Amino acid sequence: MTESKYQGKDFLEILDLKKEQLENFGKNDIDLFRYAIKNFSFAYSNDFTKERGENHSFLYKKLKEIEKKEKEEKKEKEEKEEKEEKKGYKLSCGCTVWSRDEIMGASFGSSCADCYDRMNE
Ligand SMILES: [Zn+2]
Numbered sequence: 001m002t003e004s005k006y007q008g009k010d011f012l013e014i015l016d017l018k019k020e021q022l023e024n025f026g027k028n029d030i031d032l033f034r035y036a037i038k039n040f041s042f043a044y045s046n047d048f049t050k051e052r053g054e055n056h057s058f059l060y061k062k063l064k065e066i067e068k069k070e071k072e073e074k075k076e077k078e079e080k081e082e083k084e085e086k087k088g089y090k091l092s093c094g095c096t097v098w099s100r101d102e103i104m105g106a107s108f109g110s111s112c113a114d115c116y117d118r119m120n121e
Helices: 011-015 019-023 027-032 034-039 050-087 113-119
Strands: 103-106 109-112
Touching (some): 019 050, 109 113
């Protein structure tokens, strides 16, 4: 992941950026300020300006979009893994195992542990 060029900046400095700059914020920039974006509130009322308020809600919206996407990606990944798990591994001994760890190497190819043991009895 590329590092944000806003590394080390105060969140208030971020809120003072121009709208165009905030629009160009990538995931790495948002990530850097994720905590601040979520939890920021103006400690002093004289810190608050309309622009800063707008910029904060802009960033908040952007973060929410990223989080939504992350959630979808996570779900997709889990579904894909589940599917792969269901497929299992069809082995030369004729059995199907669900995990790679259960595959043994036999002279005729791949074998499950049970058949492997049986052959070696
Ligand atoms: Zn088997």
